[in-house]
Amino acid sequence: MKGRENVDINEKLKILADSAKYDASCSSSGSERSSFGSFGAPTAAGCCHAFSSDGRCISLLKILYTNYCINDCKYCHNRSSNDIPRATFTPKEIATLCIEFYRRNYIEGLFLSSGIIKSPDYTAERLLETLRLLRYEYKFNGYIHVKAIPGASPELTRALGLLADRMSANIELPSETSLKILAPQKTRESVLSPIRLIKNGIEESRDKTLSLRRAPSFVPAGQSTQMIIGATKENDYQILKLTEGLYKKFSLKRVYFSAYIPVGNHPILPKDISPPLLREHRLYQADWLLRFYGFSASEILSEKNPVLDPLLDPKCNWAMNNLHLFPIEINTAPYEMLLRVPGIGVVCARRIIAARREASLDFEALKKLRVVLKRAAYFITCKGKYMYPVLKTNYDFIYNSLCAGSPMIAEVKRHEQLSLFSSFDSLLPPPAEKITSVTGQF
Amino acid sequence: MAFDSVFEDKQIHYTYDGSFEGLLCVIHKAVYSRTIPANITSEKGLQLSLNSLYVHVPTEKEKALKVLDAMKKHAGNFGSKRLYYVFLSDAPNKDMIIYKYLMLAFKNGTKINNALSQLTVCEAFKICENVSRETEKFRQFTRFCVMEGGVQYARITPKNEILPILMPFFVNRLRIIPFVIHDLTHDLCAVYDTNKWYITTSEGISPPDFSLGEKAVQRQWKTFFNAISIKERINTELQKQNMPSRYFKDVWSVK
Numbered sequence: 181m182k183g184r185e186n187v188d189i190n191e192k193l194k195i196l197a198d199s200a201k202y203d204a205s206c207s208s209s210g211s212e213r214s215s216f217g218s219f220g221a222p223t224a225a226g227c228c229h230a231f232s233s234d235g236r237c238i239s240l241l242k243i244l245y246t247n248y249c250i251n252d253c254k255y256c257h258n259r260s261s262n263d264i265p266r267a268t269f270t271p272k273e274i275a276t277l278c279i280e281f282y283r284r285n286y287i288e289g290l291f292l293s294s295g296i297i298k299s300p301d302y303t304a305e306r307l308l309e310t311l312r313l314l315r316y317e318y319k320f321n322g323y324i325h326v327k328a329i330p331g332a333s334p335e336l337t338r339a340l341g342l343l344a345d346r347m348s349a350n351i352e353l354p355s356e357t358s359l360k361i362l363a364p365q366k367t368r369e370s371v372l373s374p375i376r377l378i379k380n381g382i383e384e385s386r387d388k389t390l391s392l393r394r395a396p397s398f399v400p401a402g403q404s405t406q407m408i409i410g411a412t413k414e415n416d417y418q419i420l421k422l423t424e425g426l427y428k429k430f431s432l433k434r435v436y437f438s439a440y441i442p443v444g445n446h447p448i449l450p451k452d453i454s455p456p457l458l459r460e461h462r463l464y465q466a467d468w469l470l471r472f473y474g475f476s477a478s479e480i481l482s483e484k485n486p487v488l489d490p491l492l493d494p495k496c497n498w499a500m501n502n503l504h505l506f507p508i509e510i511n512t513a514p515y516e517m518l519l520r521v522p523g524i525g526v527v528c529a530r531r532i533i534a535a536r537r538e539a540s541l542d543f544e545a546l547k548k549l550r551v552v553l554k555r556a557a558y559f560i561t562c563k564g565k566y567m568y569p570v571l572k573t574n575y576d577f578i579y580n581s582l583c584a585g586s587p588m589i590a591e592v593k594r595h596e597q598l599s600l601f602s603s604f605d606s607l608l609p610p611p612a613e614k615i616t617s618v619t620g621q622f
Numbered sequence: 623m624a625f626d627s628v629f630e631d632k633q634i635h636y637t638y639d640g641s642f643e644g645l646l647c648v649i650h651k652a653v654y655s656r657t658i659p660a661n662i663t664s665e666k667g668l669q670l671s672l673n674s675l676y677v678h679v680p681t682e683k684e685k686a687l688k689v690l691d692a693m694k695k696h697a698g699n700f701g702s703k704r705l706y707y708v709f710l711s712d713a714p715n716k717d718m719i720i721y722k723y724l725m726l727a728f729k730n731g732t733k734i735n736n737a738l739s740q741l742t743v744c745e746a747f748k749i750c751e752n753v754s755r756e757t758e759k760f761r762q763f764t765r766f767c768v769m770e771g772g773v774q775y776a777r778i779t780p781k782n783e784i785l786p787i788l789m790p791f792f793v794n795r796l797r798i799i800p801f802v803i804h805d806l807t808h809d810l811c812a813v814y815d816t817n818k819w820y821i822t823t824s825e826g827i828s829p830p831d832f833s834l835g836e837k838a839v840q841r842q843w844k845t846f847f848n849a850i851s852i853k854e855r856i857n858t859e860l861q862k863q864n865m866p867s868r869y870f871k872d873v874w875s876v877k
Contacts, residue, residue: 190845197849221795228864229762232851235860242850280839281846283774283799284766285792322795441854455854531738538737545739550748 193277195267199247199258200293202443203350203406204436208239208288208323210401211345217319220282220289222345222401227288240291240325241278245269245306249295253363254446255352255411258295262444268297271310279318289323289345290314300331308336311343323401328374330366337374338398341381346401346433349374351426354419358412361448378403379430402433409463410456411440411449417486420466420477427470437463462488469494472526473519491583496522499559500579506559507566507573511540522582523555543567555582633660635674640664642709643686646693649721650685651677653728662717693724698732707750710783719746757784761791763869766801767840768833774801775829779871785812789819802827 209226228237244258246268252259274292281287292310296303307326314320326340328349341347349371353359356368378399385398405426409419423435439455466488469475473495480494481487489497499506499522508517510532518529528551535541535549542562546553557567558578636651636659638644648662665678693702705720713719722742726734737743757780766774774796785805789812792801796814803812804824811824 190842193842193845194849197846201850201852218798219796221797223791227762230847231861231864232847233858233861234851234853234855235857235864236852236855237864238847238850241846243846277842280835281843283796284768284839284843285764285776286843439855441852457855534736535738538733539739541739548744549738 189273189277192267192269192273193243195265196244196247196269197242199264199295200242200244200291202257202438202441203242203291203293203327204236204438205325205348205404205406205434206237206239206242206291207346207404207434208325210433211323213321213345213397213400215397216315216321218321219279219319220322222289222321222323229285229287239288240323241281241287241289242291243269243274243277243293245274245292245294245303245310246297247295248297250298251296251363251365253352253365254444254449255362255408255440257443259444271306271313274310275313275318275320278314279320282320282322289325291325293327294329296329296331300329301333301336304329304332304336304340308339308343311340315343325401328378330370330374332374334377337377338381341378341399342396344399346403347378347399348404348406349378350406351375352407353412354407354409354414354422355412358414362411362446375403375405375426375430375432382431402431404432404434404436406436406438408440409437409460410453415486416459416463416466416488417477417481417483419463420470420481423467424470424477435467437467458490459488462490462494466494469498474516475520492579493522495520496555496582500575500582503573503575503578507561508559509564510546510560510562511536521556521559523552523559528552558582632673632675634658635660635671635676636662637665637668637676637678638662639681640666641681642706643683644679644681645709645717645720646686646689647681648679648717649724650689651679652721659718659721662721664717692728696731697724697727698735701727701732701735704735704746704750707753707787708746710786711749711753712781712783713749716749719749753782753784753787756780756782757787759869760784760788763865764788764792764803768836770830770833772799772833773830774799775804776801777804777806779806779868781807783808783810785810785821788812789814789821793819802829804829 206228207226208222209224211222212224213222226239228239230238232238246266247258247264248266248268249256249258249260252261256262257264274290278287278290282289292307294303294307297306307329311324311326314324323346324344325346325348326344328337328340328347330349337347351371352363352366359366359368359371381398382402385395388395389397407419407422419437426432426435437460439457439460440450440453441455442449442451442453445451466477466480469480470477475498480498488494492500499520505517506521508521510518515529515533518524518532519526524532528549531549532541532546532551535545539545540563541549543553546562553567558573558581560567634657636648638648644664645662648659652659660674670676690702693705697705701723705723708716708720708723719742723734723746726737726740726742730737734740734743738747760778760780764776764778766776769775783805785803785808788803792803793814798816800816801814804827805811809824810821811827812819812821
């Protein structure tokens with residue numbers, strides 16, 4: 181079915197939200213400006229207003245301007261050769277929807293992307309018109325995330341950046357070879373150039389704020405990007421290395437991973453697979469380690485060991501490979517080291533630092549601080565003592581206990597009873613891990 | 623003499639009018655009369671017991687301000703905020719926790735805020751976390767309906783009395799739109815008239831009808847909500863975990 185004219189707004193919304201859903205980014209955080217007048221305000225921490233039935237958060241009105249596209253990227257739902265219903269919004273329709281949803285507290289702002297119609301420049305102009313309408317006519321001050329249109333002129337991208345909170349350009353696939361095969365119209369350069377452009381814009385704007393009293397802020401919430409996982413053959417190590425490079429070289433705020441969902445039937449694409457959700461989950465965990473825990477990609481994985489363990493999360497895995505650094509003493513360990521203990525996150529580490537200034541901590545105190553000890557117990561001591569006196573610190577024991585994920589004491593007891601007779605390899609069948617969070621949150 | 627000794631055995635139980643200022647006045651009274659109260663409660667829903675001596679403390683603005691200053695000085699902004707959050711909670715022993723916490727703060731200063739291994743501080747911390755978490759949930763999940771005349775109306779059923787900390791969030795973002803948030807649990811209404819906001823009891827509040835476009839917008843939202851989900855990754859368990867149904871119990875929407 182091809183597009184019809186005069187589709188009603190509900191129908192358009194259905195088509196264009198459906199086409200936009202593969203964009204993982206939905207964060208609304210990182211911006212606190214108040215430059216656009218009287219209605220709406222972004223929150224620095226972001227805010228999820230609903231969760232769809234796939235468990236992903238809905239924080240922004242995520243829609244395409246149009247899902248007509250002149251490109252024919254094999255992995256993309258909206259490729260020109262795909263037979264799907266098509267529609268196009270008008271800037272006014274998007275602005276009205278956004279305002280009406282926002283005032284009812286359904287959403288935190290707008291996520292606007294688009295297929296390419298006529299030319300990249302024309303498409304970017306339509307997006308710019310929508311943003312202009314929202315910012316200047318409706319005086320909308322909430323969060324706006326807009327996609328950089330690859331191939332559009334730098335002036336248009338800059339103009340978009342001045343009106344948006346966040347911009348993103350997707351690098352789509354983790355390597356140039358994959359791009360060549362699946363997205364012949366795109367090259368490494370054409371994918372990276374908008375990212376570089378936005379990065380330079382952000383830096384310029386930062387410099388200006390130092391010297392001018394009032395400088396317009398350019399993409400104040402930073403930029404993000406997204407790549408598809410599992411459509412091509414790159415391994416986790418390559419993906420993490422690339423991610424790390426993007427954070428360092430282009431100072432991105434986020435790199436999103438999106439598990440490949442079969443949308444096309446090109447011979448080169450994997451067929452009939454369920455999306456690699458666990459792999460995506462592990463990559464996000466590793467991504468968190470890169471951004472907030474002071475890890476580097478080569479600490480998490482290596483050439484020799486390029487795949488994330490499906491049974492253990494990356495932090496546990498790192499700790500298991502560096503058992504000689506543990507146990508650490510909770511009362512004396514530096515913050516950086518506390519962060520590296522499996523089960524202790526940024527919040528808990530800060531709490532521990534604050535609390536141990538007042539009194540030295542034991543395991544009871546840690547429980548009061550709401551530190552989860554399920555995993556941490558194997559790697560820490562309090563006042564020189566382990567949580568359970570019977571605890572073993574050898575690799576196999578910890579590995580099995582962590583994978584089993586069942587209550588500690590029971591494990592220890594079972595192990596104590598059985599170890600005389602059997603090796604523990606066969607002892608505990610690891611249960612499948614449930615995915616407890618996804619993508620665009622925070 | 624005999625009469626006095628009967629009173630001496632009894633434990634002092636302070637009551638106040640239920641406002642934060644009232645509680646501060648109780649603390650003023652306790653500190654200046656050098657008594658250690660056995661209990662402090664709001665006079666609302668008070669259950670009398672025989673071996674307590676009930677003393678009602680009237681609310682006086684100067685005394686409350688004096689204690690408030692002392693609180694800010696000794697517990698710091700951080701501690702004061704924590705205590706206010708505890709006050710808004712539905713914890714049954716919150717008044718005594720605030721009293722004990724303040725006594726500790728008067729003695730030890732702001733460093734008490736970090737002493738989470740102390741029982742009182744730890745409890746206050748947990749209650750405060752609970753209140754902030756619930757407020758955050760209602761920032762996410764409060765849903766407004768646009769009524770005739772353009773006023774927005776939302777119903778919520780929080781466990782804690784979170785309206786005072788919830789309101790600035792919505793005032794800051796809706797600014798030019800008047801709105802009412804109705805707390806069904808505590809029978810309170812927070813009203814914003816585009817100029818200032820205040821909290822009043824919800825007696826006699828009856829919301830007007832939906833505005834003309836309301837139904838259409840709610841339908842559009844449902845369309846969007848359903849379309850944005852990726853069918854290949856359905857995970858309703860995770861959805862429920864992130865969006866517990868209790869927050870949507872009383873959301874007012876078109877059937």
